[in-house]
Structure formats: C-alpha cells, structure tokens
Amino acid sequence: MGCRMCRKWEYDIQEKAWGAPSLSQWESAITGLGEMTQGRLQVNFAGGEPLCREETLPLIVHTANCGMDAQLATNGLLLNEDKARELGRAGLKNATISLDGARSRTHDFLRGRPGSFEGVMRAIDLLTRFAPDTEIDLNTLICGINLEELPGLVRWAANDGRINAVGFQAVTHPFSAPLLERWYESPRYSFLWPRDEPRMEAILDELRELAKGNGIRLGFIKNPPVQFKVYKRYFRQPEEFVKRDGCHLMDALNITPEGEVRICFEQPALGNIKEKKIEEIWFSEQALKVREAISVCQRNCQAMVNCNFDGEKEYELG
Ligand code: SF4
Numbered sequence: 001m002g003c004r005m006c007r008k009w010e011y012d013i014q015e016k017a018w019g020a021p022s023l024s025q026w027e028s029a030i031t032g033l034g035e036m037t038q039g040r041l042q043v044n045f046a047g048g049e050p051l052c053r054e055e056t057l058p059l060i061v062h063t064a065n066c067g068m069d070a071q072l073a074t075n076g077l078l079l080n081e082d083k084a085r086e087l088g089r090a091g092l093k094n095a096t097i098s099l100d101g102a103r104s105r106t107h108d109f110l111r112g113r114p115g116s117f118e119g120v121m122r123a124i125d126l127l128t129r130f131a132p133d134t135e136i137d138l139n140t141l142i143c144g145i146n147l148e149e150l151p152g153l154v155r156w157a158a159n160d161g162r163i164n165a166v167g168f169q170a171v172t173h174p175f176s177a178p179l180l181e182r183w184y185e186s187p188r189y190s191f192l193w194p195r196d197e198p199r200m201e202a203i204l205d206e207l208r209e210l211a212k213g214n215g216i217r218l219g220f221i222k223n224p225p226v227q228f229k230v231y232k233r234y235f236r237q238p239e240e241f242v243k244r245d246g247c248h249l250m251d252a253l254n255i256t257p258e259g260e261v262r263i264c265f266e267q268p269a270l271g272n273i274k275e276k277k278i279e280e281i282w283f284s285e286q287a288l289k290v291r292e293a294i295s296v297c298q299r300n301c302q303a304m305v306n307c308n309f310d311g312e313k314e315y316e317l318g
Helices: 008-012 023-037 056-065 081-090 104-111 116-130 147-160 197-211 225-236 278-282 285-295
Strands: 042-045 069-074 094-098 135-142 165-170 260-262
Touching: 023 056, 023 278, 042 056, 056 069, 056 081, 081 116, 094 116, 104 116, 116 135, 135 147, 147 165, 147 197, 165 225, 197 225, 260 278, 278 285
Parallel strands: 042 069, 069 094, 094 135, 135 165
Antiparallel strands: none
C-alpha cells in the first residue's frame, strides 16, 4: 500500500531492523493480558497490515482460547477463501476493514493502490460467506478528499445487510511521519484537509444526525453523535483544539511489532515483552513514571479527537 494519510507502511517494510518477539513471547503476553483482565478485553490486531504477519492467525486462535475477543483491522487485500475460513475457524470476533470512499477512485487514491476498493468489496463478500460468525465493521477516514461521499457510504453500508457498523476517524498528523507543525498546510498533506468550511460543517452535521439513528439503525455509526461536533471544531481550529481534562489515554495498552509496550507513542516505552512478562511491565516503576508524564502532558495532541473518545463534558465545545 501507499496510504497518503499514514506513512506506517514505509516503516513496516523495514522488517529486518525489528527483532520481533517469538510466537511464544506473543502468546505469553496475550495469556498475561487475559489473566490481568479476567478475559474482559478486546485484543485488536492492527498494523500496518496484520495479515502480512504469519503469527497473526495463531495469535487470534490464542486470544479466543484465552476467552477474549479478537479484532482484526485490515485493508482486506490479503483475504482469500482459505484465509477467510481460517479466520472464522480461529474465532475472530470482528474484522474492521478500512474503506475511505464510496467510489473506487477515491479509496484507491487515498490508499495509494489501484484495486484497493475492489479488494475491500471482495473481502466483505469472502468474510460473509466463509466466516459468517465474524462481524464486519468499516473504518473510514474523514478528510478533504472523501468528505462529500461519507453520508452516501454510511447509507450504502447500512442498507447492504452485511456490515455491522461504521466508525469514523478525523484525519490527523500522518502516523509515522516526521512531526510537522501545521502539517495540514504543508504541500505534502494539505489536500487531506477539508478546505470548504460550510460543506465540512454540513456533512458532519449530516453524519451526526445519522449517528443519532435518523434514517439508519441507532448504533450503526460507532462514534457518539457529539464526536462530530468535536470534529467540526477540530477542523475549524486545529491549533486551538483543547481537551479540557488532559490526556485520557492512561490505560491504552499497545504492543509494537518490536514487542515494546506503550501507552502513548510520544512517551517512552514501559518495557518489552521479549524481556519481561506483560504483568510486570504494566505495573512497573517505569509504567508509573510514564503515567505521571501523561497526566501532565500539555501537548495539544490531535490524537485526542479520535482515540478513546469519551464524551462531551471533557471537551471544550465552541
Ligand atoms: S502526546 Fe500527550 S496528550 Fe497526546 S496521547 Fe501522548 S500523553 Fe496523551
């Protein structure tokens, strides 16, 4: 892929530099997560593209065996009949497929690869037929290029009958790209930013109405309706957006391809599952220090508009 809103693919292809954990180290970390949470956890396999990694399937099986729900975030391109059957048999609870436009031209442009849209449609078909117990969600970027297509995309998905839900994320600083102040004005990324403010507001209002269940099933859009108000403010004033109560990512647990455990990718790692058990890492001195740093982080972090969104009261809505 060559996604235009994320440069992670440039990093992921440098696999030789990783030193990834072994399968048993990954399994041990997942077992630990299950024990720490009494199985009340959803484990999300994300990337890059997790189906590029041969450990993904056995780890989905292991997650299900530990009593937890496994979710796969995928572009769908590597799915075929066998892989869809294997995922279904593995107990995959949810496949979330990225779809960034209602038209193939839009999705293929944003993903940087012709045929990507067709690949998503094929993936939906394969999972429906060969992994019937796996829910299919869509994950969709909100950006300047696809804005006009978004209400239509939701209505199509809601009426299609095979899709469980659609979740939206506003475009933010491209992942894994060098930090750029006012990135949305840079020649490389400015096309991603919604420039027509009245249209941006009208579309986000329309999505908000759909999220309230007006015209489609309530809950079909995973974002709470108020999040579209927050997106409007963010697109109007990206530099001034402030979340009132600071960072709420205190308990987000990410494990990188190298095995590093991180809460925030801008803060140091808590430890590495190649060296320690996940339980030790999560309750370590280093974890306390990182949480302290997070609690006082003053960065006007754009991740806050999307990640772990937790309601109206904590955001200053204009
Ligand atoms: S940069 Fe700061 S505000 Fe953003 S997720 Fe990290 S700790 Fe939270």
